[in-house]
Amino acid sequence: MIRSYGSSRPIETESLKSALSLARFSAPIISVVGAGGKTTVIRQLAREYEEEAQPVIVTTTTHMWQPDEGLYLRSPDLELLYQMLKHKRQVWAGYPEPDGKMSAFPVAFLEAVRMLSVPVIIEADGAKGQPVKVPEAHEPVLWGKTMVLLGVAGLDAVGGRIEDVCHHPERASAFLGKGVEDVLECEDIVKIGLSDIGMKKSMDPFMKFHIVLNKADDAQRVSIGDRIAGLFAEKGFYNVIVTSGLGGRHECTD
Numbered sequence: 001m002i003r004s005y006g007s008s009r010p011i012e013t014e015s016l017k018s019a020l021s022l023a024r025f026s027a028p029i030i031s032v033v034g035a036g037g038k039t040t041v042i043r044q045l046a047r048e049y050e051e052e053a054q055p056v057i058v059t060t061t062t063h064m065w066q067p068d069e070g071l072y073l074r075s076p077d078l079e080l081l082y083q084m085l086k087h088k089r090q091v092w093a094g095y096p097e098p099d100g101k102m103s104a105f106p107v108a109f110l111e112a113v114r115m116l117s118v119p120v121i122i123e124a125d126g127a128k129g130q131p132v133k134v135p136e137a138h139e140p141v142l143w144g145k146t147m148v149l150l151g152v153a154g155l156d157a158v159g160g161r162i163e164d165v166c167h168h169p170e171r172a173s174a175f176l177g178k179g180v181e182d183v184l185e186c187e188d189i190v191k192i193g194l195s196d197i198g199m200k201k202s203m204d205p206f207m208k209f210h211i212v213l214n215k216a217d218d219a220q221r222v223s224i225g226d227r228i229a230g231l232f233a234e235k236g237f238y239n240v241i242v243t244s245g246l247g248g249r250h251e252c253t254d
Contacts, residue, residue, distance in 0.1 A: 001216060001222075001242070001243060001244045001245060002014070002015065002016055002018075002019050002241065002242075002243050002246075003019075003216075003222075003225070003241065003242045003243070004019040004240075004241050005229040005232075005233070005238060005240040005241070005242070006238050006239060006240075007238075010226065010229070010242075015048050016041070016044050016045050016048060016241070016243070016246075017045065017048050017049070019241045020148065020150075020210055020241070022119075022148070025119075025147060025148070026117065027116075027117045027118055027119055027120075028119050028120075028147050028148050029114065029119075029120045029122070029143070029145050029146050029147045029148070030045065030119070030120065030121045030122065030146070030147070030148045030149075030150065031061075031122045031123075031124045031140075031142055031143060031146040031148070031149050031150070032121065032122065032123050032124060032125070032149075032150045032152060033124050033125040033135070033140040033142065033149065033150070033151055033152070033199060033201075034125060034127070034132075034133060034150075034151045034152035034153055034199050034212075035125075035127030035130050035131055035132050035133040035152065035153060035154065035167055036127070036130075036131035036132060036152050036153045036154025036155075036156070036157065036214050036215060037131075037152055037154055037212075037214035037215060037243075037246070038064075038123055038125065038127070038150075038152045039064055039065055039123060040214065040246045041150065041152055041212055041214065041243070041246060042058055042064075042121050042123055043069075043246070044243075044246040045121055046058050046070065046090040046121060047069075047090070049090065049119055050070070050088070050089050050090045053088045054088060054118075054119070055085040055086075055087070055088050055089060055090075055091065055118045055119075056090050056091070056118060056119045056120070056121065057081075057085075057090075057091050057092075057093055057113055057116075057118060057119070057120045057121070058070070058090055058091070058092045058093070058120075058121045058122075058123075059092070059093040059094055059104070059105065059109075059110070059113075059120065059121075059122055059123075060094055060102065060103070060104050060122060060123040060124070061104050061110075061122055061123075061124045061140075061141035061142070061143055062103075062104060062123065062124065062125065062126055062140075062141050063097065063101045063102065063103050063104075063126060064094070064101060064102060064123040064126075065100060065101055065102070066092070066094075066096060066100055066101060066102045067090075067092035069090070070089055070090035070091060070092055071084045071087065071089055071090070071091045071092070072091075072092050072093075073091055073092065073093040073094075074094075074095065074096050075095070076093070076105040076106065076108075076109040078109075078112055078113075081093065081113070081116075082116070085116065085118060093105060093109070093113075104141075107143070110122075110143055110145070111145075114145060122143060122146070124140040124141050124142050124143070124146075125139055125140040125141070126139075126167075127167040128167050130157075130165060130166055130167040131153065131154025131155075131156050131157035131165055131215070132153050132154065132157040132165055132166050132167070132172065132184060132188075132189065132192065133166060133167035133168060133171075133172065134166070134168060134171050134172040134175045134176075134192055134197070134198055135168075135171075135197070135198070135201050136168055136171060139201070140201065140202060142201075142202040142203070144204065146204075146207050147206075147207060147208065148207065148208045148209075148210070149200075149203055149207045149208070149209045149210070150210050150211075150212050151193055151198075151199030151200070151209070151210070151211050151212065152211075152212045152214055153189055153192070153193065153199075153211070153212075153213055153214070154213075154214050154215045155213050155214065155215050155216050155221040155224050155225055155228075155242075156215045156217075156221065157184050157189075158184060158185065158186055158189065158221075158224050158228075159183060159184070159185075160183065160184055161180070161181055161182065161183060161184070162176070162178060162179070162180050162181070162182055162183075162184050163180040163181060165184055166184065172184075172192075175191075175192070175195075175197070175198070176188050176191065176192075186224060186227050186228045186231055187231060189213070189228050190228060190231045190232055190235065193211045193232065193237075194232070194235060194237060199211070208239075209239060210239040210240070210241060211232065211237070211239065211240045211241070212241050212242075212243060213225045213228060213229070213240065213241070213242045213243070214243050214244070214246070215243075215244060216242045216243060216244040217244050217245070221244070222242065222244075225242035226242070228240070229242065
């Protein structure tokens with residue numbers, strides 16, 4: 001399910017690209033922050049570009065899981081990258097790490113690939129598998145050339161204790177004015193999502209910002225997603241998407 005809340009009523013869409021209005025960009029640079037399924041969202045977008053026979057680069061400014069599909073560029077070799085892109089597939093780029101993740105290439109690599117005029121999707125944050133986070137001082141590692149920023153949160157966090165559902169729970173509880181044993185509520189997701197020290201941290205005004213509420217895997221979570229989208233709307237923010245099943249059996253938690 002991919003449901004957009006950009007109008008007066010929720011609209012079901014067939015693709016994340018459509019929900020995010022990415023057709024307006026010929027070669028968007030998309031950064032993904034937050035928690036609760038960033039890699040799943042990235043994989044979905046990459047598949048959608050590939051299904052349209054459009055090459056796309058997936059990379060990170062921190063760490064992310066290595067690909068289980070597409071092509072994998074293991075060193076910042078621009079000539080090899082150029083050859084890979086001719087196959088019109090998704091190309092994942094990053095140094096392989098022993099733990100099954102990949103780490104960031106130098107920023108100069110990002111500057112170079114920007115000139116290739118293909119979509120680039122960047123994982124710019126980590127969450128250690130938790131569904132919600134408030135970034136630390138050094139997070140996220142957001143590239144300034146980003147055009148579209150996606151802030152992701154998992155709906156499975158709502159109703160759980162902050163210490164159980166938040167990455168950096170002490171940071172999250174301090175930000176929310178709660179204790180780590182307090183329950184995370186819908187209003188807390190909105191507060192994190194709209195804050196300049198939450199999901200919008202390091203965001204420049206020219207970046208197009210969307211909230212993606214992931215893991216709406218049953219009727220209760222869909223209802224929670226509807227409620228959170230309504231709370232965002234009350235704050236004047238309408239770029240909210242609720243998703244489920246993007247990863248199928250291979251749903252990835254950052």
